Amino acid sequence: MKTKKTKQADLESRRPFFFAIGLVVSLALVLLSFSWKTPVKTPPQMGQVDWDAPDEIVIPSTEPERKVAPPPMVIEEIILVDDTRETNELEPDLFNTEIDAGEAIFVNTLVAERPAETDEQVVVNFAEQMPEFPGGMTALLHFISQNIKYPVLAQENDIQGKVLVRFVVNIDGSISDAIIVRGVDSSLDREALRVVGNMPRWKPGMQAGRAVRVSYHIPVTFVLQ
Numbered sequence: 001m002k003t004k005k006t007k008q009a010d011l012e013s014r015r016p017f018f019f020a021i022g023l024v025v026s027l028a029l030v031l032l033s034f035s036w037k038t039p040v041k042t043p044p045q046m047g048q049v050d051w052d053a054p055d056e057i058v059i060p061s062t063e064p065e066r067k068v069a070p071p072p073m074v075i076e077e078i079i080l081v082d083d084t085r086e087t088n089e090l091e092p093d094l095f096n097t098e099i100d101a102g103e104a105i106f107v108n109t110l111v112a113e114r115p116a117e118t119d120e121q122v123v124v125n126f127a128e129q130m131p132e133f134p135g136g137m138t139a140l141l142h143f144i145s146q147n148i149k150y151p152v153l154a155q156e157n158d159i160q161g162k163v164l165v166r167f168v169v170n171i172d173g174s175i176s177d178a179i180i181v182r183g184v185d186s187s188l189d190r191e192a193l194r195v196v197g198n199m200p201r202w203k204p205g206m207q208a209g210r211a212v213r214v215s216y217h218i219p220v221t222f223v224l225q
Contacts, residue, residue, distance in 0.1 A: 123168055123213045127205035131169035131214050134200055140218075147195050150222060151187035159185045162221045163192040171211035174202035181217065192220040 133140035154160070161184035168177040179197045183189040196218060205214035 086118050089203070093177055106132045120171055120213070123215050124205075124207065124213050127207045127212055127214050129206035131173075131205045132203040134203070143199065144195055144218075144220060146189065147198060148220065148222075149191060150224075151191055152184055154222065155224065158224060160222045160224050161185070161188065161220050163188055165192050165196050165220060166217055167196055167218070169202045169204060169214050169216055171204050171213060173204050175199055184222070188222050191222075195220065 133143070162182075163180065163184055164182040166179055166181045167175050170176055175197065178193055180189045180193065204211040206212070
């Protein structure tokens with residue numbers, strides 16, 4: 001006699017169903033494990049301090065105060081008057097002057113007027129056509145280098161520098177009123193004035209077709225070799 005299983009006890013017929021359920025559950029667990037993200041904690045680093053870098057320090061460049069050159073010294077001519085001479089002229093006695101009561105007295109007030117400067121006396125700083133040394137600037141530099149004499153005293157004391165001379169070129173081209181605008185040493189200043197005073201006549205400056213007196217500057221440089 002053969003033993004037969006009932007349909008409730010026969011599990012072989014349900015094996016494909018259980019296999020499908022197990023496969024689905026396994027795939028679901030695998031997908032869940034891949035999608036799960038574990039937070040990564042970064043360990044704190046010792047010895048690091050966040051700080052802001054200081055701004056760049058800019059030191060402004062201050063321009064040194066310019067010294068204004070003092071005005072040139074102009075030495076006025078001193079005239080000595082001999083007041084020891086004897087005079088035979090009789091001075092009027094102001095205290096014993098007799099005046100008649102009926103005589104009218106008229107007092108004339110004299111006003112001294114300053115003479116007006118003519119065009120030939122006016123000195124200008126600039127002109128339409130500036131004065132020119134005969135032969136131009138190259139000839140002027142050659143003249144100064146050939147005629148300048150370095151003072152011995154200045155050489156012995158190692159004195160050198162640039163002397164600025166100002167003078168007036170007159171309407172006839174002659175040189176006058178030479179003065180030192182910026183000096184170095186008295187010996188160098190005198191030598192610069194001497195050379196300027198010995199210059200030949202210039203071509204005068206012209207303004208509106210007329211010759212005018214023009215103020216001119218020349219630097220004379222003394223350099224020890």
